[in-house]
Amino acid sequence: MAVEKHVGIEPPGFFIKLELEARGWSQRDLAFVLGQVEQQLTPLLSGKRAITPDMARLLADAFDTSPEFFLNLQSHFDLANAKEPDPAVKARAQLQSAFPIREMVRRGWIKDGEASLLRLQMSRFLEEANDNDSKSSIAFAAKRTHYDDTPPHQLAWVHRVRQLAKKLHVESYSPEKLIEALPKLKSFMIDPDAIKEVPGILAECGVRLIVVEALPNAKIDGVCTWLDDGCPVIGLSTLYDRIDNFWFVLRHEIEHVLLGHGKGDLGMVDLSLTTDMNDEPKYQPEEERLANEAAADFCVPADKFNSFFARKSPYFYEKDVIGFASVLGVHPGIVVGQLQRRMKRYDYLRKYQVPVRQYLTETALADGWGTVAPADL
Template sequence: MPRVIKTERDHQRALARVDELFAATPDTPEGDELELWLLLIEKFEDEVFPVDPPDPIEAIRFRMDQANLKQKDLIPIIGSKSKVSEVLAGKRDLSLTMIRRLVDELGIPADVLLRQKGSVPVAQDFLELGKRFPLAEMVKRGWLDGVVKSLKEAREQLDDVLAKFTEPVGDPTSLEVFNRQMSRCGNAKDDAALVAWQIRVMSVAKQRAKLTYESGTVDESFLREVARLSFFNDGPKLAQEFLAKNGIHLIVERHLPRTYLDGAAMRLGDDGRLIAMTLRHDRLDNFWFVLLHELAHISLHIDKGVCQAVFDNLDERGTDKIEREADALASDSLIPKSVWRDARLTVRSSFGDVKSFADHHRIHPAIPAGRIRYESGNFKVFARLVGSGQVRQQFEH
């Protein structure tokens, strides 16, 4: 009776039995036995004697022979006469862009061509989004250094650019920004640019030392401790160090065109947290409020699973619940409501009054000055106290 083939001796016995049954009539006991033996033999041979797929270059040459193509016919697919020659000679690896075109134009199976590349093409939906990435700005900022040398090359090899750019963060379609309903909170004007920026800040964080965050670390006392660092001239850098010691990355990366971002808070893997700030407004009052606002999101929303990532444009202060909650906690952590009410500081207060209040509460005068400006809507007062141009320089050395 047929049985699972485990050894070469079993294999030889099975082949001998197939010879005996080869002339069996279908749908008879002997025919059924023959069919079962053939299935068992095929399974054993597939496991023990796998057939290697053809070499990618051999597959291309075979397809050229089939279609009567010359090397010049591959120029629109591979890119240039010299590239065609180098690929066919085995001197140049196939790029993902070349692979996609060879699949589309010549019908060569992708799994055959990918044997040489050792990677897989990016998902089609992400490729479509990637076509809208601000590639010129990304090249200008050096985000694609080591990947391509020019904007022209980036556009010609978009598959490869996206694969390399997203490699540190894994599957880009798993990023929170792709799930608006459950994982991502906040808005931006240009989704493609937002995704590119998120990948960038996450990649920078992952290239630094791994930090482990314990959920619940950010509470009211933690936030007030961060706020007190504003008292020092190098407070922003001290805050970055303090957050790192508590498992939170603080990355500064300018926003991309049409994103209008001030900052973002996001989960980084299972046990990491990341705050990214753009310093779109390079002022100390803005820095401290945005930082505390993003930390509030970690405490109130990310640690509790409400969102996995939050993206903020604080020029358009949100009216939804999570933004009101983050605003309230950030404001109260910088200056408690009762303290602010008793201070009675207004646009008519003197510089000395504002500075005395800040010194007494051991915070930077930019914080009360910024709150007066925001609450009054008069952004001309106390301009000398809000620390214009004093933040970015701390992160560029």
């Protein structure tokens, strides 16, 4: 074939005309070869009509070449004349590769917009962290399913907790007050409705309590982070909305606060672990071991639980569980949670593991579940 590829944005019809000239054909000749009416070719040769796959095959036979040749001519022309894409598309793609931007927009954490606005919002949201990096230098100690890394979904969740915590005004932090408050918190464990008192008690001790719904794929229960050396923050996701999980996670994070975990040079507390399904990790960082022991003993003292387990094993009747919980002054669901874990029977008396988020979000600064907490970016 005599046609050579030309550089530019000429329509395919331009090259067809060149081929006709090279062959000494007229438009009427081409119409005859193709078995069409001459007027049918006019829009094609003038660039007003695109080459379809059917026409590409006809032209290929007419000019003894491949249909791909004509389709490529059309494709290059269309691409050269396509509209310039919105720069926000590339920005969203880059940000989405590092953080769950779409979900953050849906949740109202940031607003969708042009590229510069998205980057500015993310820079502020991440407290001036590098928005091209999926890690952050923010130190925190988190009770997570896995401790081997900090996925972007979890990191974004922690930043949302910190963002909202800055809106709360609480008393100056006092570890002494927090320790003194533990018996009072313990007294709330018998009544799910009493959980609404927890945010106020912690605020009196200088601890900010924030409740943020977890992002999809972010299996994180709670976090202890610090706005500065004297401003501790506890974030809860209520990922598992059960009374036993709430009290265990809360006391776990309180222990992190009391021990000063998750701030300063300590950095990320979560270290590499190998975890079995529904089982204790084979290895735990010392900080996590201490927090877990404090939480378990707070919910059900270890010596009393071990005695009860030894006396009643292998048959734990419902009336015995309720009686034991009454003696301890806690809700039966808290004892059930400990028994489930020890027996590895997670369906055992599950009816007592009542949901508590509804009470907590009455008084805590909460974000998610259809509600967006106010926070200026």
